[in-house]
Amino acid sequence: MITALGVDPGLRATGYSVLQGDRQGCRLLEFGVLRTTGPEMAARLGEIFSQIEAVIREYPPQVMVLEDVFAHVIFPRTALHLAHLRGVITLAAVRAGVTVETLTPAAVKRALAGSGRAGKVQVQKSIARLLGLGVIPPQHSADATALALTALSRRGVALRPTGVHALARA
Amino acid sequence: MITALGVDPGLRATGYSVLQGDRQGCRLLEFGVLRTTGPEMAARLGEIFSQIEAVIREYPPQVMVLEDVFAHVIFPRTALHLAHLRGVITLAAVRAGVTVETLTPAAVKRALAGSGRAGKVQVQKSIARLLGLGVIPPQHSADATALALTALSRRGVALRPTGVHALARA
Numbered sequence: 001m002i003t004a005l006g007v008d009p010g011l012r013a014t015g016y017s018v019l020q021g022d023r024q025g026c027r028l029l030e031f032g033v034l035r036t037t038g039p040e041m042a043a044r045l046g047e048i049f050s051q052i053e054a055v056i057r058e059y060p061p062q063v064m065v066l067e068d069v070f071a072h073v074i075f076p077r078t079a080l081h082l083a084h085l086r087g088v089i090t091l092a093a094v095r096a097g098v099t100v101e102t103l104t105p106a107a108v109k110r111a112l113a114g115s116g117r118a119g120k121v122q123v124q125k126s127i128a129r130l131l132g133l134g135v136i137p138p139q140h141s142a143d144a145t146a147l148a149l150t151a152l153s154r155r156g157v158a159l160r161p162t163g164v165h166a167l168a169r170a
Numbered sequence: 171m172i173t174a175l176g177v178d179p180g181l182r183a184t185g186y187s188v189l190q191g192d193r194q195g196c197r198l199l200e201f202g203v204l205r206t207t208g209p210e211m212a213a214r215l216g217e218i219f220s221q222i223e224a225v226i227r228e229y230p231p232q233v234m235v236l237e238d239v240f241a242h243v244i245f246p247r248t249a250l251h252l253a254h255l256r257g258v259i260t261l262a263a264v265r266a267g268v269t270v271e272t273l274t275p276a277a278v279k280r281a282l283a284g285s286g287r288a289g290k291v292q293v294q295k296s297i298a299r300l301l302g303l304g305v306i307p308p309q310h311s312a313d314a315t316a317l318a319l320t321a322l323s324r325r326g327v328a329l330r331p332t333g334v335h336a337l338a339r340a
Binding site: 041042045046050069079080081083084085087088090091093094095100104114 | 211212213215216219237239249250251253254255256258260261263264270292
């Protein structure tokens with residue numbers, strides 16, 4: 001049984017998703033969005049670090065997955081701010097002894113929707129189907145779920161629903 | 171009496187410098203270079219975080235100073251890696267209740283060498299003179315010292331040597 005934590009860092013909202021699975025199938029343990037309140041970057045880094053630490057404590061994962069930061073071009077200022085966030089999220093995993101892995105968007109799309117050029121909606125529908133969810137998860141959580149699901153798939157976990165899903169938190 | 175910690179993050183070597191001062195003058199408590207060993211970025215983030223935490227524990231500063239990350243253009247990949255480092259360094263300060271401040275290179279040069287366009291060597295010589303050091307500190311430590319010294323100066327600390335300097339660590 002492997003547990004994977006997917007994280008999608010964002011300046012206002014960081015999505016996360018915890019999945020667990022084995023050769024029989026996989027299930028969603030929790031997904032949600034971590035929000036920060038203050039206007040100060042430094043304080044926000046502290047908030048996100050503590051919240052990721054709390055998720056790791058509650059559902060100890062074997063692997064944490066982030067999107068490859070070099071995969072897409074965005075505004076330099078945003079990229080640098082995101083890299084600060086990513087630094088402290090990575091640190092939370094390292095300090096808990098959790099392996100950190102990065103995946104390109106194309107690798108995620110290939111694994112979940114059969115093509116590296118699949119659209120966002122197509123990937124979201126795949127996630128809902130593969131996990132047997134009745135609804136499509138909200139954007140941030142969906143991206144985090146896609147990362148975790150791909151990491152599990154690469155470790156031999158079957159991409160089909162098993163057991164009962166926990167409720168998602170707002 | 172104010173204590174300032176200057177940090178100059180680098181992928182291989184992160185310079186730091188701790189200065190203390192008041193209206194009478196200032197002195198160097200310690201400067202040095204934090205090095206990381208492993209090839210993995212994630213592990214390096216953990217190492218730097220722990221080492222900055224240790225420096226903060228030993229010389230609790232009122233303020234930590236970093237160079238403004240948006241001040242200069244470097245290779246995007248390097249900038250992003252540095253931003254990860256900067257994220258965990260900032261986190262170490264935030265968790266210890268230390269204020270984080272950023273300064274542009276021009277502001278540092280203006281404060282220490284009288285002109286925003288002063289050269290690196292000129293700034294290094296100014297530091298040695300203002301602190302009454304017999305030698306010019308090595309590059310990484312010098313940049314960190316310049317940041318801390320500028321922060322002290324902006325808080326009304328006199329830029330002249332006082333007391334005895336501690337020995338620098340390698």
